Amino acid sequence: MLSVTLLSLSWAVLASSSKCILPISYSSQIYEVPAWLSLNYSCTGSAQLWEARPSPGKGMGVFATRALEPGDIILEEPPIIKIIPPDFRDGAAYPLSSIDMLLNSAFDALSEEKQAEVMSLHAHLTPGEENKESANRMLIPIFRSNAYIVGKTNTELGLFPKGARINHSCRPNSSQVWIDKIGKRVVRAVRHIEEGEEVFATYIPLLRDHKARQQRLDQYGFKCTCSACTHDRATQAASDRRRDDIRKAFADFEPQLTLTVPQSIAGRKRAEKNAAASEDLARLVEEEGLADYYAQAYRIVALSYARIEKWEAATRWAHKSYELNLAADEDAPNTLEMRALTEHFIQNWNTDLYNKSNQHG
Numbered sequence: 489m490l491s492v493t494l495l496s497l498s499w500a501v502l503a504s505s506s507k508c509i510l511p512i513s514y515s516s517q518i519y520e521v522p523a524w525l526s527l528n529y530s531c532t533g534s535a536q537l538w539e540a541r542p543s544p545g546k547g548m549g550v551f552a553t554r555a556l557e558p559g560d561i562i563l564e565e566p567p568i569i570k571i572i573p574p575d576f577r578d579g580a581a582y583p584l585s586s587i588d589m590l591l592n593s594a595f596d597a598l599s600e601e602k603q604a605e606v607m608s609l610h611a612h613l614t615p616g617e618e619n620k621e622s623a624n625r626m627l628i629p630i631f632r633s634n635a636y637i638v639g640k641t642n643t644e645l646g647l648f649p650k651g652a653r654i655n656h657s658c659r660p661n662s663s664q665v666w667i668d669k670i671g672k673r674v675v676r677a678v679r680h681i682e683e684g685e686e687v688f689a690t691y692i693p694l695l696r697d698h699k700a701r702q703q704r705l706d707q708y709g710f711k712c713t714c715s716a717c718t719h720d721r722a723t724q725a726a727s728d729r730r731r732d733d734i735r736k737a738f739a740d741f742e743p744q745l746t747l748t749v750p751q752s753i754a755g756r757k758r759a760e761k762n763a764a765a766s767e768d769l770a771r772l773v774e775e776e777g778l779a780d781y782y783a784q785a786y787r788i789v790a791l792s793y794a795r796i797e798k799w800e801a802a803t804r805w806a807h808k809s810y811e812l813n814l815a816a817d818e819d820a821p822n823t824l825e826m827r828a829l830t831e832h833f834i835q836n837w838n839t840d841l842y843n844k845s846n847q848h849g
């Protein structure tokens with residue numbers, strides 16, 4: 489039996505789908521090989537699939553130049569500027585002067601064209617920063633408004649001018665992840681995107697209600713008008729409730745995410761109820777269109793079915809989660825975990841089928 493290490497739920501899952509996935513070499517003893525295990529996956533090429541142009545009310549935006557499917561890579565980009573900020577002291581902010589120095593020397597080393605690319609980015613200015621004229625003075629606000637955490641240990645900050653053009657939505661159609669191995673930030677479609685449709689990412693955690701999300705977005709200086717924020721009042725309230733329920737369910741499931749099969753009848757009954765509730769959670773996340781959370785929800789359903797030894801369901805859900813994780817980053821710990829879990833569940837499913845065929849034959 490495989491020993492499987494469960495990871496905590498705290499990782500940020502970046503969902504994607506099966507456009508660029510390699511077939512998995514599972515045990516060939518399975519009695520009835522499900523169709524989804526024998527699919528021939530391939531990887532699509534990388535001609536430029538986006539263009540930057542004005543987006544009404546939002547400055548610039550990024551638009552798809554052809555229809556995109558979940559998993560398609562929209563853009564891959566190395567940081568134009570990358571700095572390693574000095575260590576945090578407890579509770580203290582980064583010393584601004586040292587960031588300033590690091591940024592300025594990185595900026596000065598860029599070609600004129602790249603400097604212009606940096607300076608063309610939007611910056612949300614705080615009151616004290618307004619009316620600053622020199623280019624170098626604008627670097628801090630630009631960096632603060634657009635930089636992402638990157639690097640193997642998440643201790644570096646990078647600026648990605650192309651990706652920075654992607655506007656925010658609370659129901660984004662793309663997700664982004666830093667892939668350390670290639671030194672690039674990769675943006676993928678997480679649902680079907682029409683040709684000419686705007687690409688959106690999220691700047692904030694999404695499992696909060698409309699009001700709390702807007703408070704977080706105030707630091708970027710705009711009012712969100714995405715499809716989740718411009719509903720009529722009743723639809724808005726329903727969306728808020730769903731996000732609230734999803735956040736609570738993620739927290740409630742966390743202590744139960746083990747592979748231990750409950751031994752008592754009451755424990756078993758509870759686990760059966762939880763397996764049904766976990767499917768409700770996955771449905772809720774899909775209904776709300778929160779693609780970044782699909783893989784995390786599917787993992788919960790897989791483990792919930794494993795706890796009641798429903799190996800077929802556990803395998804299918806684990807594989808769904810694995811596919812999404814794999815498309816985002818093949819080397820990420822959660823990808824490796826879901827692969828191990830899928831293999832483990834499929835072995836148990838296989839043993840089950842073998843036992844059943846012996847009983848009947």
Ligand SMILES: [Zn+2]
Nearest residue numbers: 658712714717
């Ligand atoms: Zn919104």
